[in-house]
Amino acid sequence: MKISLNWLKQYVNLDGVSTDELKRAITFLGFEVEGVASTGLPPLQNVVVGEILTRTKIPNLKKDISLCTVDVGAANGGVRSIVCGAPNCDAGNRVPVALPGAVLPSGFQIALRKTYGHESQGMMCAPDELGLSGDHAGLLLLPAATPIGQPINEAVPGGDTVFDLEITPNRPDALSHIGIARELAAWFRKEVSYPAIKFNGETHGVRPDILTDIKVEAPKDCPLYIGIAISGVKVGPSPAWMQERLKAIGLRPINNLVDVGNYVMLELGQPLHVFDSKKIGGRKIVIRHAHDGEKLVTLDAKERVLNSRMLVIADEVKPLVVAGIMGGADAGVDETTTDIVLEAAYFRPQCVRWTSKKLGLASDSSYRFERGVDPHSTLEAAQRAVDLLLETAGGTVVGPSFKVGGEVPWQREIVVTPAYINEKLGFEIPADEQRAALEALDLVITHEEPTEKRGPAWTVIIPSYRADLDRPIDLVEEVLRVYGTEKVPAAPAIGPALVDAEDAPAVVFNRKVTDYLVGQHFHECVNYTLRSAKELKTWVSDTAVQELGLLNPFVEEQSHLRPTLVLGLLESLKLNQSRGNHVARLCETGRVFMEINGTVHECAGVGFIIAENPKARAWLVREQPDFYAVKRHMEILAAEAGIDLAAQPLVPVTGAYWGWQEGHAVAAGEMKAGWTARFGLLNLAMVRAAGVEGKVWAGMFALLSGNLTADTTRRRYQNFSLQPAALRDLALVVDVARHAQEVRQQLLRVARAAAGTAFAVESIEVFDVYQGAGLPEGKKSVAYALSFRSAERTLTDDEVNAVFAKIQQEIVADGSVTVRA
Amino acid sequence: MQETISAILAKAQPELAALKTRAEFEAAKARYVGPNGEFTALMKQMGTVPKEQRPAIGKLFNEAKAQLQAQLDATVERIAAAEIAAQLGPAVDPTLPSPDAGPGTMHPLTQVREEMCRILRKAGFTVADGPEVETEYYCFDALNTPADHPARAEQDTFYFPESAKFGNIARKVPGEKYLLRTHTSSVQIRTMLKGEPPIRIVSPGRVYRRDTTDATHSANFHQLECLYVDKGVTVRDLKALLDYIFASLLGKDTKTRFRPHYFGYTEPSFEVDLSAKHLPKVNKEWIEIGGCGMVDPSVFEAVGYDPEVWTGYAFGMGLERLAMLVYGIDDIRYFYQNDVRFLKQFA
The missing domain is CATH 3.50.40.10 (Phenylalanyl-trna Synthetase, Chain B, domain 3)
Known part of the structure; x- marks a missing residue:
C-alpha cells in the first residue's frame, strides 16, 4: 500500500521528521517499508536562481555551446561566467544555477573547471539534473518573477515522498492514511487530527425518482x-x-x-x-x-x-x-x-x-x-x-x-496487569511507560483495580478499528511495539536444558547414510521433489502416476511427487555431462513416495548413481563399476536401517516399468515390511533417452521412517576361537537361475546340522562360479569355501572329513543340487 | 684329498653364481651338501685318513665347509633379493596424480543444516521429524490459521485430490484435505500432541509453496524451525537464543534485532533482522533472516496444553537464505542444479 507523506501530514504533525526517521518509525511499528520514492525537488545546497544576462556562442565547435554571463545575486558572488550547451540558455531566462560546492542528485560535484576553452563558474541545470522527472531537453525555466539568488528549494515547490508499505493481514485498520497517521502519532506521541465532518444526515426533500x-x-x-x-x-x-x-x-x-x-x-x-x-x-x-x-x-x-x-x-x-x-x-x-x-x-x-x-x-x-x-x-x-x-x-x-x-454496538475491554506484561517480556517496562504506550495507541485505561498477586489490573477499552486486539497477550505486543522492539535487551547465556530426548531416528539414519556415501566419494545432491508426469511414466505404472499427482500443480514440469531419487540424480548427471564436468558418483537423501495398491506411502529415501564416463581419459585405467559394487553399497545402507540385505530374497527386475535393465537389476523388500530397495544397472534405453551418456548403475532404498527406532542395543563381547580353522571346498551344480545366496543358505543349514555340537561352521563363501563345457545345459557350478573351527581344540582331518562327507550326502537330498566331482 | 676339496670348491663357485631360482638352488645345494652330495661323500672318507693326518685334513675340511656354506648363503641371499625385486616391479613416479575418485562432498544445505543442529544441540534442542505430506489440521487449523485464512488459499498451497490416500499419514479430522506442508511448523504440532512439555525441538525440513522459481524463490525450499515450551518462557529468552545462534554461526560481531510482525501462531510476533558487518554483501544494512514469536495461547489450546501454565517461543528461517548468507551465494537455483563445480566448493 502506498502512503503519501504530504497527505499524511494532514492528520499528524510530522514537521522536522526526516524521511529516514519516518521509515524507521514505520518499520518498528510493524509495517515493512518496501520502497520509498520521492517526487519533486530534493533538498539541494548551493543551487540558486540566476538570470542569464548574455549568451555568446563559442566559435569553431561542432556542437552548439555558449558562454553565458549569469547573475546569481550579490550574496552568491554576483555575475558569473558559465559555459552551457542547452538550447534555451537565452538572455533574460531565469534558471537554476548549481554553484561550485553543490552536489547534484546524480552525485556530480560542481567545481570551477575549464571547459571548451573557458572557465565555467557553475552549471545551469535541466530538470533531470535536479532530480525532477525526466526532461533533459533544456534548462528548467523559472517564472520571470523568481527572485535572483533565492535557494532553489524555496523557488521550486517541494515534492512528496511516497512510502510503499506491506500491511500484515491482522491490521486492516492500517490500510489508510488515517490508519498510518494514528500509528505514527503513537510513535512520535502526537495527536491525530481527523477530518471534520459537516454532513449531519439532514436531507432536503424526498426524491423517489432517484431512490425508492x-x-x-x-x-x-x-x-x-x-x-x-x-x-x-x-x-x-x-x-x-x-x-x-x-x-x-x-x-x-x-x-x-x-x-x-x-x-x-x-x-x-x-x-x-x-x-x-x-x-x-x-x-x-x-x-x-x-x-x-x-x-x-x-x-x-x-x-x-x-x-x-x-x-x-x-x-x-x-x-x-x-x-x-x-x-x-x-x-x-x-x-x-x-x-x-x-x-x-x-x-x-x-x-x-x-x-x-x-x-x-x-x-x-x-x-x-x-x-x-x-x-x-x-x-x-x-x-x-x-x-x-x-x-x-x-x-x-x-x-x-x-x-x-449494523445495529451491533462495539464494546470490548481487556483486563491486563503491567506485571503480566513484564512477565511475558522477561524484562521490565515501568508501569507508567506501559500506560503511556497504550494510551498513545488510543487504548484507554478506564480504571485500575488491585489484584491479589500481580498488582493493579487495568481495564483497557479497545477502539472498534482494532478488532485484532482481544486478549491480554495482544496488549503485550502493543506495549512492546510502542516501547520499541529494538530495545529487547540481550540476556545472559542460555543454560543447558534437561530435556530427555534424542534426535529423531529418521534424522539419524539420514545423517549416517549421507556420511557413508560422501565417504565413498559421492557428491551429495539436492533435487526438487516435484517432477513431471511424463518423466514418471518411464519409472512407475500409470496407476502410480495418477496417485502421485497434485490437485493444483503450478507448472507442468512439477506436477507429481517423486517415486524415486534416481530421476533427479540422472538429471543432475546430465547437467554435469552437458557442462563438461567429469562426475561419476552422485547421491541424495530425501522423501520419496511409493504407491502400493492405490495408496501412497511417504518414505525416507536414499539413492545414488554410479556412472561410467565414456569420455573420461586417465593415464592409468581402473576397473569399471559393476553390479556388485552397487550391491555392497546397498547392503551397507540397508544395515543402517537395521536390515540385513544379504539375507533377503532378491527378485530380478523385469518388465517395461521401473527404469531398470532386465537381467542386471534386482528388487528387494516390500512396503508391507516397511522398506523396498532396487539396484543395479539403469535401463540403457531410458538413460539414453534421458540424454545421458554411458552406463549408469543406481541404488534406491526407501523405508517408512516410522518403522525406524533408535538402536539402543549395547553390544556384548563374544568369545572367539584361537584354534586353527579347517577348510574344505565344495562345488555345487544348480540351475542357472538359482540364487547363489539361496544355495548358500541351504548349504549352511545342512553343514550346521552335520557338524552338530562338535564344532562350528564358521563361514561359507562363494569363491568361484562356472558355466559351460563339462556341465549340462542350463546348469552352473558354484564353488563354496567352508570353514570349520572348534573353540577348544585343533580339529583332526578325520572328524572334519566325516562331517564334510555327510554334508555332500545331505545337500543333494532335495534333488535341486548335485555335487560337482 | 686336498686336491679333491679344491676341485669341488672350484666347481661350486661358478655353478652357484649361475643359479636363478630357489629350486635350482635347492637342487645344487643337495648335490654338494645333501646326504648324497659330493662334499658330504668326501667328508665320509675322513675315516680312511691316517690318524696323524687327521688334524690337518680336518682343518682343511672345516675351512672348505665354511667356504662352501658362505657361497651357498650368498647365493640364496642373491636369489631372495632378485625375487623381491621381481615382485616389486619398477619404481613408481610418485608425482603422477591418483586416477581414483576425489573426495565426496556434502551439499551446502546439508552442511548448514547440520551446523545449525549442532549449535542448537548445545542449547538443548534435539531434531524432530515429520511428514512433508500433511493434512490441513497439522499445517493450518492447529496453528491458528482458520479455514478462510489467505495463507490457506489454493494459489499458495499444493493440495492433493480428495481421492488421494496416504498410507502412513493419518488424518486428524475426517475428510480433511492432504497438502504439501507450507512450513515445518506442522512438526511442532505433531511433537506437542505426542509428548509433554518441556519441549525443545528443532525441525529442519523441506517445505512447498506454489510460487515461481527465480533467483530467490523455489517451488520447494527448506526451513529450520525451533520450538521451546516450558514455564515462564519470555521474549527476552527468545532474543537470547537468537543472539546465541547467530553469533555461533556467523561470528561474535553478528547482531540481531526484532521488528514487530504478524503470524497466526505467535503473539507477539517478530521478524528477525541480522547485521553482520564482517560478512560481504550484507555488511551495509540489516537483513531479514526469519520470523519468530511467543507461541500463541490458541496453539497450546489446540494441542491440549493449558495456556495459563505453559509458555513458549518458536522461530523459523529459510535454510537456503541462511546458506546464501553464510557462503555468499547469490542465486537459489544453484542449490538444485548440483553442478559439481558448485558442490565441490563447500567440501
Whole structure:
C-alpha cells in the first residue's frame, strides 16, 4: 500500500521528521517499508536562481555551446561566467544555477573547471539534473518573477515522498492514511487530527425518482448497508489538491465523483461506491446473492459468470456491482450523471475473499473488505464522502437515505496487569511507560483495580478499528511495539536444558547414510521433489502416476511427487555431462513416495548413481563399476536401517516399468515390511533417452521412517576361537537361475546340522562360479569355501572329513543340487 | 684329498653364481651338501685318513665347509633379493596424480543444516521429524490459521485430490484435505500432541509453496524451525537464543534485532533482522533472516496444553537464505542444479 507523506501530514504533525526517521518509525511499528520514492525537488545546497544576462556562442565547435554571463545575486558572488550547451540558455531566462560546492542528485560535484576553452563558474541545470522527472531537453525555466539568488528549494515547490508499505493481514485498520497517521502519532506521541465532518444526515426533500428502496436480502454477507442520495451533481475534474494526492500514490484521477470515492477509501480505509441513479432499474437497490450462471460485465470489460455464493448489488432486474469488488461496466457514473446514490457498506470478509479468488478479480476495495473494514466507522466515512461530493460536485442530499443493519454496538475491554506484561517480556517496562504506550495507541485505561498477586489490573477499552486486539497477550505486543522492539535487551547465556530426548531416528539414519556415501566419494545432491508426469511414466505404472499427482500443480514440469531419487540424480548427471564436468558418483537423501495398491506411502529415501564416463581419459585405467559394487553399497545402507540385505530374497527386475535393465537389476523388500530397495544397472534405453551418456548403475532404498527406532542395543563381547580353522571346498551344480545366496543358505543349514555340537561352521563363501563345457545345459557350478573351527581344540582331518562327507550326502537330498566331482 | 676339496670348491663357485631360482638352488645345494652330495661323500672318507693326518685334513675340511656354506648363503641371499625385486616391479613416479575418485562432498544445505543442529544441540534442542505430506489440521487449523485464512488459499498451497490416500499419514479430522506442508511448523504440532512439555525441538525440513522459481524463490525450499515450551518462557529468552545462534554461526560481531510482525501462531510476533558487518554483501544494512514469536495461547489450546501454565517461543528461517548468507551465494537455483563445480566448493 502506498502512503503519501504530504497527505499524511494532514492528520499528524510530522514537521522536522526526516524521511529516514519516518521509515524507521514505520518499520518498528510493524509495517515493512518496501520502497520509498520521492517526487519533486530534493533538498539541494548551493543551487540558486540566476538570470542569464548574455549568451555568446563559442566559435569553431561542432556542437552548439555558449558562454553565458549569469547573475546569481550579490550574496552568491554576483555575475558569473558559465559555459552551457542547452538550447534555451537565452538572455533574460531565469534558471537554476548549481554553484561550485553543490552536489547534484546524480552525485556530480560542481567545481570551477575549464571547459571548451573557458572557465565555467557553475552549471545551469535541466530538470533531470535536479532530480525532477525526466526532461533533459533544456534548462528548467523559472517564472520571470523568481527572485535572483533565492535557494532553489524555496523557488521550486517541494515534492512528496511516497512510502510503499506491506500491511500484515491482522491490521486492516492500517490500510489508510488515517490508519498510518494514528500509528505514527503513537510513535512520535502526537495527536491525530481527523477530518471534520459537516454532513449531519439532514436531507432536503424526498426524491423517489432517484431512490425508492434499499433491500438487503443477504444480511449475513452484508450486515450493514448505507445509501445516501444526492441530486444535481455536476460531473467534472476533481480539484487539483485531490488529483495531486491520488496521483502521488499511483491512482489516475477520473472525475470528481469517482475520485471522492477513492479519496475517502485511501483516507479512512472504507471503500465506497457511487451509483448513477438513472442506471438503477426501478430506482431500487437489492443486496442479494447472484443466481447461478448470472452474468455481469465488470468495469474491466470482462464478462463474469456469477454463482449463488457471490454477493451482488442489484436493481430490480439485474446485478450492478459484484459487492465490494468491482462495479459493472454499465452501472458507473459518467459525464451525463446528475443524480447519484452513495454506497457505504460492510461486507463479510470471507464472502468477498471467496468471490474475489473465484473470479480472479481483485481491487483496492476487495483488498480492504476481505481483510475487514471497521463497520463502526462506515457511517463516518459516508458522511465524509458526502462532504467532499458536495464540495467538489455540488448537489443536494435528498431523501430517503437508508441505513440497513449494523445495529451491533462495539464494546470490548481487556483486563491486563503491567506485571503480566513484564512477565511475558522477561524484562521490565515501568508501569507508567506501559500506560503511556497504550494510551498513545488510543487504548484507554478506564480504571485500575488491585489484584491479589500481580498488582493493579487495568481495564483497557479497545477502539472498534482494532478488532485484532482481544486478549491480554495482544496488549503485550502493543506495549512492546510502542516501547520499541529494538530495545529487547540481550540476556545472559542460555543454560543447558534437561530435556530427555534424542534426535529423531529418521534424522539419524539420514545423517549416517549421507556420511557413508560422501565417504565413498559421492557428491551429495539436492533435487526438487516435484517432477513431471511424463518423466514418471518411464519409472512407475500409470496407476502410480495418477496417485502421485497434485490437485493444483503450478507448472507442468512439477506436477507429481517423486517415486524415486534416481530421476533427479540422472538429471543432475546430465547437467554435469552437458557442462563438461567429469562426475561419476552422485547421491541424495530425501522423501520419496511409493504407491502400493492405490495408496501412497511417504518414505525416507536414499539413492545414488554410479556412472561410467565414456569420455573420461586417465593415464592409468581402473576397473569399471559393476553390479556388485552397487550391491555392497546397498547392503551397507540397508544395515543402517537395521536390515540385513544379504539375507533377503532378491527378485530380478523385469518388465517395461521401473527404469531398470532386465537381467542386471534386482528388487528387494516390500512396503508391507516397511522398506523396498532396487539396484543395479539403469535401463540403457531410458538413460539414453534421458540424454545421458554411458552406463549408469543406481541404488534406491526407501523405508517408512516410522518403522525406524533408535538402536539402543549395547553390544556384548563374544568369545572367539584361537584354534586353527579347517577348510574344505565344495562345488555345487544348480540351475542357472538359482540364487547363489539361496544355495548358500541351504548349504549352511545342512553343514550346521552335520557338524552338530562338535564344532562350528564358521563361514561359507562363494569363491568361484562356472558355466559351460563339462556341465549340462542350463546348469552352473558354484564353488563354496567352508570353514570349520572348534573353540577348544585343533580339529583332526578325520572328524572334519566325516562331517564334510555327510554334508555332500545331505545337500543333494532335495534333488535341486548335485555335487560337482 | 686336498686336491679333491679344491676341485669341488672350484666347481661350486661358478655353478652357484649361475643359479636363478630357489629350486635350482635347492637342487645344487643337495648335490654338494645333501646326504648324497659330493662334499658330504668326501667328508665320509675322513675315516680312511691316517690318524696323524687327521688334524690337518680336518682343518682343511672345516675351512672348505665354511667356504662352501658362505657361497651357498650368498647365493640364496642373491636369489631372495632378485625375487623381491621381481615382485616389486619398477619404481613408481610418485608425482603422477591418483586416477581414483576425489573426495565426496556434502551439499551446502546439508552442511548448514547440520551446523545449525549442532549449535542448537548445545542449547538443548534435539531434531524432530515429520511428514512433508500433511493434512490441513497439522499445517493450518492447529496453528491458528482458520479455514478462510489467505495463507490457506489454493494459489499458495499444493493440495492433493480428495481421492488421494496416504498410507502412513493419518488424518486428524475426517475428510480433511492432504497438502504439501507450507512450513515445518506442522512438526511442532505433531511433537506437542505426542509428548509433554518441556519441549525443545528443532525441525529442519523441506517445505512447498506454489510460487515461481527465480533467483530467490523455489517451488520447494527448506526451513529450520525451533520450538521451546516450558514455564515462564519470555521474549527476552527468545532474543537470547537468537543472539546465541547467530553469533555461533556467523561470528561474535553478528547482531540481531526484532521488528514487530504478524503470524497466526505467535503473539507477539517478530521478524528477525541480522547485521553482520564482517560478512560481504550484507555488511551495509540489516537483513531479514526469519520470523519468530511467543507461541500463541490458541496453539497450546489446540494441542491440549493449558495456556495459563505453559509458555513458549518458536522461530523459523529459510535454510537456503541462511546458506546464501553464510557462503555468499547469490542465486537459489544453484542449490538444485548440483553442478559439481558448485558442490565441490563447500567440501
